[in-house]
Amino acid sequence: MARDQSVPDDDGQHGNDRLLDRRSLLKWTGTTAAAALATTGVATAQSSRSEPEAADPSAMSERTLDVSDGDDLSSHVSNSSNGELLVVPEGTYKWNSRVSFSRRNWGIRGDGDVTIMIPSSWGTNGRQEFLLNVTGDNVLVENLTFDSDGRPGVGMRCIVDTVASIRDIHIANDGPRTWDVAHTRAFAVGAGSSNGHVELDGITIHNNGNIAQYNGGHSRVGVWCSRSGRLTVRNSVFSGFPNNAIYTRMPGEMLVENCVFANNSPSSIRLGGDNEVVRNCTFYGDFSLDGTTSSYPGRGVTNASGIMADRRERASDGGTVEDCSFIYRDVSNATGAVRMFDNRRLTVENCQFLLDQSNVPGVGIQRRTTVDVSDCIFDTENDSGASALGGSSSNYGTVRNISVSPGLSNGAASADRDDLEFDWDRAHDYPNPSFDDSDDDGQSEDDEDEDENELPNTIVFDGDGSQEISEYRFAVDGEIERSEYHSEYGTGGEFVDDDVVEGWVRGGVDGFRFEGELADVELDGDAIVRVNGIEVDPDEYGNEDEEGNENDSPSDLVFDGEGGQEISEYRFVADGEIERSEELSEYGTGGEFVDDDVIEGWVRGGVDGFRIEGDLLELEVDGDAAVYLDGERIDPDDVGDDGQNGSDDDDESGSDEPLLNSVVFDGEGGREISEYRFAVTGEIERSEYHSEYGTGGEFVDDDVIEGWVRGGKDGFRFSGRLTELEVDESATVHVNGVSVDPSRLSL
Structure with a gap:
C-alpha cells in the first residue's frame, strides 16, 4: 500500500543560518541574470522559445464513467473510442487487465481523489508489462494515483505522433526489488514528429528500490524516451530508481525543470545533446531520507550521480545544467554529483553543491571531456574534504566565478573565493517539495495570435465525418504552420520538409496557414480540400512537376504478428528517413531507433508499421511474423545482396551503413x-x-x-x-x- 512519506524536520533540513542571498552572487560576478544566461546560447534559446503545444482536451468529449468503488476500470478504458475524455469519479478502483490501443483525441482524468489498485505481480518480469500502452495523438492522462498491496513495476507507455500530456500522476507503491529480471519502465514516452512534444508535469514516484539491481540495464527506469520530438518534465519527484530516473537516447529537445531527484543509479538524469537543459532542479544523495537501499551481495553495482553526461546511441555531445542544487551526504557510491561519462562537453552554471561525503566530488570525470563551470558554489557543513572539481585541469574549458569552502578541496581548478555558502532557500525539499507554478515563458497569447496572422493563406483537409482515411500531401514555396483555428479532431500532419506536409484525416479536419504559392497538392481519398475557404480540385495543382518522379513517395513496411502468441524480433535498415506509422500499426510495440536509419523491435500478435524513404537495405526477422512491403508479402531473405531492394553500389562499402x-x-x-x-x-x-x-x-x-x-x-x-x-x-x-x-x- 502507499507509504507514509515522512516530511523532514525544517530545523534539520534548513539548519544553515549562513544563507547566501542570490543577489550577492550576481553582484560578486559583476553581471546581471540576463548577462549570465547570455554566456550560453543554448540556455538563452531554451529560455526564450515559446511554450510547445500540450494536449488539447477541447478536442475531446467528456464522458463520466458509471463506476463504483472496487470496479475494474480497465474494461471501461478498453471500450473507449477516439475523441473521448474519460472522467473517473472520486473513489478507489481496480485495473485488472493490461490495455493496449491506438487512440486520437483521447484522455482519462480523475475527478477528485482517484486511486487505482494494480496487481502485485505486474511489471516485475519484463520491460513492456504496461498497464496502459497507448499510441496515436493528442493524448491526456491526468490526476490519477496508482497503488498496490505489493511491489509491482507500475508502468505506462505513450508514443504519439505530435502531442501528449501526462499530469498529476502519483505511483504510491514501492517498486520491485528482484534480481536478474527485467522491470517495467514507469513511463515510456515520446513524440515521433520532430515538431512534437510530450510533457510530464506533476509526477511523483518514490520507487524505494535497491539501486544496486541494475540487472544489466533491464531494471526499472523512471522516464524512458528515444523519439524525435521534444520532452518536458517539470514539477516532479523521482527517487530510488536502479536504472536512471530519466533515461533518454533521443535527438529531440529535452527540458527538465523544477524537479527533485533522490538516490537514483547510475544517475538521476542521463544528459546528452546541446538541445537538452536541466534547470532549477534539486538532487539528493542521502539514503537516510527514504527507503532506498544499495545492497549487492557479491553482485550488482551502484553509482548514484545526479547528472550523467552520456552521448550513446541517439544522444550527442553537449547539454546545460543551470540553477540546480546538489546535496550529497550518504550514498554507497557516486562518481560525482555531476558525472562526465561518454559526453564530451557540458555547461554547468549558477549551481550550488553541498558536498558532505568525502568521496563524492562536485564534478566527477570518467572520460576525455570538456566542462565549462561558472558562477557556482561548492560548500560543506562537515568539512568533508571532498573535491569540488575532479579530474585534471585538461578536463575543463572555462572555470570562472566559483567559490570553494575551506572544508573542501579545490581539485582541478583554483577558486575565486571561499566564503559563499549553500542556500537552502534555493533548493527544493524532499520527499514532499512544494513547487512554484509560476513559469515565465516569455511569450504572450498576443504574440501567438500575431504569429498565426503572419501567414495569409489557408489550406484545409476536411474528412467531412467519414469513417474512411484520406491521405494528403502538399508543398508550398514559403512557410507553413498548423492552424488550430481551422482544425477539428484532425491528426496535424507531419513536416516532411520545412515546406512539405504529409498526413491523413478520418472524419476530422486538418488546417494549415502558409505563405507563398501552393506548388503541389495530392489527395488519396474523399476528403474535401479548401484553399482560402474555396473548395478546390487537388489535381489542378502540381501538374508541372519537373521530372514526374513518383517513385519519391515513401514505402510502407509492416511486421504482422497475425495474432500469434510467440514473439517475432525484427531489424531493418533503410538508406533514407524512417517514421513510425500509427495508421499501419495495431497493438504493436513501435520498435526502437538504433540509429537514424536502423530500427529494431518485436511483435507478439500485433502489428508494427513504418514509412521509409529510399531503399530497404537490410531486413532480419527472427520468428513467424509476416512482412509486407507496400502491401505485398516479402521474404526477408530476399532483401539486401541481390534482393529487389538492394543497391548494386552497396557492395562491401560498409562506411555508408553505420x-x-x-x-x-x-x-x-x-x-x-x-x-x-x-x-x-x-x-x-x-x-x-x-x-x-x-x-x-x-x-x-x-x-x-x-x-x-x-x-x-x-x-x-x-x-x-x-x-x-x-x-x-x-x-x-x-x-x-x-x-x-x-x-x-x-x-
Missing part, C-alpha cells in the same frame, strides 16, 4: 566471470537488442571496449572491422551472428 556489424559476448548462464576486450576501426555502440543481463562494458577509448559477463550477454554494434578480440574464460563470442574462436581469428 554500425551494421555486431559482436556479442554470451555467458550462457554460467556462474564464472568472463572478461573481454575488443577494438574496431570505426564506431562502437552498446546494443540493447543483443544484450541480456549483461554489464555493458566500459569504453577504454572511442574504439576500444573492455568488460565482463557472468551468465548474461553483452552485445555491441560497430562500423569498420575488428582489430582486436580477446576473451578470458568460457563466454561464447558471436560476430555478425556467427560463433567464432577469438584465438583463431587473424586480425
